[in-house]
Amino acid sequence: MMPHTTRRTFLAAGIGGLGLAVLAACAPGAPASTTTKKLALWIWPNGLSTTVLDGINGNVSGSGVEISEIGGDFKQKLVATFIANSGLPAITGVKGEDMPYFLSQADRFIDLNDLGAEDLQADFLDWKWQQAMTADGKLVGLPIDIGPTGWYFRRDVFESAGLPNTPEALAEAAGNWENLFAMGTELKAATGASMLLSISEPFSKSMGQSTTQFVSEGGDFLGEDGAVREAWERSVEAFNLGITANVSDGSPDWAAGVTNGTLPSLLGAAWYQADLKGATDGTSGLWGVALTPGGSANIGGSFLSIPSATSAENAAGAFEVMKWILEPENQAQGYADAGLFPSTPASYELPQLTEGDPFFDGQKTIEVFGAAAQEVPISYTSPFDGPVSAPYYNELTAIEATGKDPEQAWKDAVSAAEDALEQAKRG
Amino acid sequence: MTVASAVRRARPAGRAVRRVWPTGRRARKYMPYYLAIAPFFLLFLAFGLFPAAYSLVISLQSWSGLGQPSFVGLSNYEQLFADDTFWLSIRNTLTIWALSTFPMLFTALVVAALLNSAVRFSTFYRIAYFVPNVTSVVAMAVLFGSLFGTQFGLVNGLLSVFGIPQVAWLSTPWALQVTIAVLITWQWTGYNAIIFLAGMQAIPAELYEAAKLDGAGIVRSFVSITLPMLRPTILFVLVVSTITGLQSFTEAQVLTASASTGNPNSGGAGQAGLTTVLYFYQQAFNFNRFGYGAAIAWAVFLLVVVFVIINWRFASERNRIKKADR
Numbered sequence: 122m123m124p125h126t127t128r129r130t131f132l133a134a135g136i137g138g139l140g141l142a143v144l145a146a147c148a149p150g151a152p153a154s155t156t157t158k159k160l161a162l163w164i165w166p167n168g169l170s171t172t173v174l175d176g177i178n179g180n181v182s183g184s185g186v187e188i189s190e191i192g193g194d195f196k197q198k199l200v201a202t203f204i205a206n207s208g209l210p211a212i213t214g215v216k217g218e219d220m221p222y223f224l225s226q227a228d229r230f231i232d233l234n235d236l237g238a239e240d241l242q243a244d245f246l247d248w249k250w251q252q253a254m255t256a257d258g259k260l261v262g263l264p265i266d267i268g269p270t271g272w273y274f275r276r277d278v279f280e281s282a283g284l285p286n287t288p289e290a291l292a293e294a295a296g297n298w299e300n301l302f303a304m305g306t307e308l309k310a311a312t313g314a315s316m317l318l319s320i321s322e323p324f325s326k327s328m329g330q331s332t333t334q335f336v337s338e339g340g341d342f343l344g345e346d347g348a349v350r351e352a353w354e355r356s357v358e359a360f361n362l363g364i365t366a367n368v369s370d371g372s373p374d375w376a377a378g379v380t381n382g383t384l385p386s387l388l389g390a391a392w393y394q395a396d397l398k399g400a401t402d403g404t405s406g407l408w409g410v411a412l413t414p415g416g417s418a419n420i421g422g423s424f425l426s427i428p429s430a431t432s433a434e435n436a437a438g439a440f441e442v443m444k445w446i447l448e449p450e451n452q453a454q455g456y457a458d459a460g461l462f463p464s465t466p467a468s469y470e471l472p473q474l475t476e477g478d479p480f481f482d483g484q485k486t487i488e489v490f491g492a493a494a495q496e497v498p499i500s501y502t503s504p505f506d507g508p509v510s511a512p513y514y515n516e517l518t519a520i521e522a523t524g525k526d527p528e529q530a531w532k533d534a535v536s537a538a539e540d541a542l543e544q545a546k547r548g
Numbered sequence: 549m550t551v552a553s554a555v556r557r558a559r560p561a562g563r564a565v566r567r568v569w570p571t572g573r574r575a576r577k578y579m580p581y582y583l584a585i586a587p588f589f590l591l592f593l594a595f596g597l598f599p600a601a602y603s604l605v606i607s608l609q610s611w612s613g614l615g616q617p618s619f620v621g622l623s624n625y626e627q628l629f630a631d632d633t634f635w636l637s638i639r640n641t642l643t644i645w646a647l648s649t650f651p652m653l654f655t656a657l658v659v660a661a662l663l664n665s666a667v668r669f670s671t672f673y674r675i676a677y678f679v680p681n682v683t684s685v686v687a688m689a690v691l692f693g694s695l696f697g698t699q700f701g702l703v704n705g706l707l708s709v710f711g712i713p714q715v716a717w718l719s720t721p722w723a724l725q726v727t728i729a730v731l732i733t734w735q736w737t738g739y740n741a742i743i744f745l746a747g748m749q750a751i752p753a754e755l756y757e758a759a760k761l762d763g764a765g766i767v768r769s770f771v772s773i774t775l776p777m778l779r780p781t782i783l784f785v786l787v788v789s790t791i792t793g794l795q796s797f798t799e800a801q802v803l804t805a806s807a808s809t810g811n812p813n814s815g816g817a818g819q820a821g822l823t824t825v826l827y828f829y830q831q832a833f834n835f836n837r838f839g840y841g842a843a844i845a846w847a848v849f850l851l852v853v854v855f856v857i858i859n860w861r862f863a864s865e866r867n868r869i870k871k872a873d874r
Binding site: 194197200203204222223225226229321325367368369372373374377378504507508510511514515518519521522523537544545547548 | 609610611612613614615618620623627632633693694697698699700701716718719720721810811812814816817818819831833834835836837839840
């Protein structure tokens with residue numbers, strides 16, 4: 122009988138152990154919420170400055186904060202936790218591109234105006250503030266960072282093409298798209314280099330400069346004319362002029378282009394400089410940054426929100442924590458630590474931002490990005506903008522990749538976008 | 549006490565009851581075995597079967613993920629039939645599947661035959677061929693993105709040696725599909741070669757010896773002995789490759805990711821890299837159309853079933869003909 126008993130004991134132990142492991146895996150947040158009363162804060166890696174996060178417990182009174190860095194698809198994990206309706210954090214980050222979606226589910230969040238957010242509004246950029254507000258004035262997030270765009274350029278390549286090559290001269294010479302295209306033609310003729318990344322670039326940046334997007338606040342389709350048509354024509358013109366490189370952002374060919382000077386001009390958000398610095402070896406000091414031709418736009422930038430499952434007492438504490446994290450000094454620290462461009466203009470005066478950058482030949486880039494941040498237009502982005510805008514990008518790519526006739530592409534894009542809106546509304 | 553439970557109590561413990569849930573000594577005897585296999589089935593129930601079944605319910609709903617789902621009947625499926633992009637994604641998937649599976653099976657067979665012959669360090673080669681399969685697909689896709697770069701990619705560098713002009717691998721629709729197929733082939737050839745090898749080693753050596761005595765060469769033995777004896781293995785590999793091939797996702801997603809900023813998971817140039825599962829992912833997780841996404845997922849399931857049945861029929865038909873010949 123001996124072997125039988127031991128085998129069974131072994132089995133029982135094994136199954137018991139497995140059961141425990143499953144239980145443990147199912148309840149990751151449980152110990153924290155039962156043994157301590159710390160507020161849980163969810164953020165993705167590099168979403169906030171670690172220096173600032175480390176300082177919360179010493180600077181904000183209360184029970185303290187437990188920080189969880191959540192990697193992978195942050196939005197999806199947050200949505201899954203909302204559906205489970207348990208284990209929700211007291212404070213969570215919300216990425217800018219996901220905000221229109223969460224705004225359509227605003228009852229999942231606490232109205233921050235009830236906690237006194239209105240008093241802070243003057244400290245933040247208005248257009249960014251509006252992005253987290255529902256039509257009926259409910260505020261679901263405080264802005265963490267923004268992504269004002271600039272025009273990155275290679276001083277050396279522009280000089281050899283006989284173009285102006287200082288930020289001031291460029292801003293003057295190319296205040297609009299027409300001038301940019303004219304300079305692009307000159308650049309192409311003189312050096313063979315491309316002024317723009319791809320056919321989609323003028324389109325996405327023009328839409329960023331616009332006060333309307335693809336769907337109106339009332340849910341109407343706006344993709345047939347107006348800003349969308351204008352942006353489309355601009356893109357096709359750039360492509361026909363031959364001043365687009367037809368390269369994918371971040372690809373090996375892109376990295377080669379920005380390093381060897383065949384791609385000496387890029388339109389990108391303030392955080393884009395980290396990509397450039399990472400991909401270009403030995404070009405430090407050759408770059409400059411100027412205001413975006415045709416006006417400033419914003420790409421990206423996130424928010425902090427309080428899920429409505431948070432108790433009133435915890436919500437008040439959570440709001441104090443958020444307020445402190447987003448103070449101008451701490452936002453400046455976030456810029457120094459993680460490249461998070463502050464959403465509070467007061468930060469732009471602080472030393473972390475006013476320093477000259479050797480990569481840009483000592484230029485104080487805040488003079489460009491700070492000005493750009495103030496200029497970004499207020500515009501409404503529908504939760505259906507993703508599916509409705511996709512056909513335009515697909516068709517522009519088709520012109521670039523397969524030589525599709527631009528007018529046919531436009532017709533196909535409009536009809537596909539209309540269908541997409543119809544379908545998206547139905548769900 | 550309800551009537552039903554009274555009846556149950558009144559009924560004597562008959563054979564039928566015991567067969568369903570053994571009691572007494574039999575139960576004690578088999579319980580450890582049931583317990584031993586239980587963890588898998590419990591986990592499978594919770595994380596495999598239930599979600600799969602529930603996705604069928606979701607596919608009949610309109611649901612944005614957080615809001616209240618509403619029942620819409622078959623309208624997601626009706627939409628699917630009229631959706632050009634869906635059919636495009638099916639064409640892409642089938643093209644990539646064909647471009648990857650047939651070269652892969654052929655190469656795997658050749659590799660297995662080579663490994664099966666008496667080469668030195670064969671264990672080393674077996675491991676080496678298997679390594680791509682256990683390497684992260686994402687890491688490999690990033691590497692392939694570099695290899696297939698237009699201006700400085702190694703592949704174009706190699707082509708230029710033979711005087712072949714540059715190909716924009718990642719921004720031309722057909723070339724993008726070839727690139728994805730090459731990546732899948734690279735990843736699965738070694739895996740399938742190992743399975744073929746196991747099949748080959750099960751073939752009795754006497755057959756080869758007899759063939760040798762009859763004067764058959766290596767090629768003749770391969771065609772007349774190895775291939776026929778390997779038929780069940782080939783069928784297995786073909787079915788498994790079909791199932792994985794029709795669900796290809798990561799390769800396409802990572803290779804087209806950089807082209808998709810602002811337009812996530814759209815499939816790159818001419819949407820040629822938009823596989824059906826990638827389309828499902830975009831609709832559900834980027835565009836928050838979970839009902840529609842679930843409908844796409846079930847369409848993929850149907851497609852896989854149809855293809856597996858075709859494979860099966862095709863293979864067993866030929867088996868029957870072979871037997872009838874004898």
